[in-house]
Amino acid sequence: MKKIVKIAASALLSVGVLVGCGSTSALKDGTYNGEAQGHNGPIKVTVTVAEGKVSDITVDEHAETEGIWEKAEEAVIPAIVGKTSADDAETVSGATVSSTGIKDAVNKALESAK
Template identity: 45%
Template sequence: MKKKIALGLIAALTMATVIGCGSPGKESAGYTDGTYEGVGAGYKGDIKVSVEVKGGKITDVKVLEQAETEGLGDKAAEEVAQKIVKENSVEVEGVSGATGSSNGVKEAVKKALEAK
């Protein structure tokens, strides 16, 4: 009987430890609903975005102004904006070959969300 109680306690403590040591979620909770604008430094100049938040989640990111390389940087900016909405986080992978444009969009979205 004592063995069963001891095993039960060990199992409960083990589960509590595993649950308590879980990794934190992505930077996504707690966004305030609204539409925000931000500017980040792209490869060829500033990138201006509009970020829409509904229900605490990023629902839309629009690239309002950019001067990135046509055919690569401009498409990368749009692709990163879509990834941010899909992941509800600015911590997304950039587009290979368009690091400056990718980072510019992420920076602009971060600044927009900080302005809330």
């Protein structure tokens, strides 16, 4: 009986690992637009996807404060390029709302690429 339980548990674990491995899905290649709220207004981005991952992000419009915006832009955008979402990019201290706005705008653009 113990052997059957071990085999069943092992089989369930294997299925869980296989399902988990399949959860990272590539994005459809193309160019997508997204918009999210920043500190002082909307942040609009154009995101390019190539080979299933973000290859480029262009900020089309923002109304963020100079000096603070650049800190967020210089840290967050490179952290997203090469990924399939902006979720893991860290926000910048002192530019949290701008950082989050960039991440949210990129993720909204990527919704169309799924």
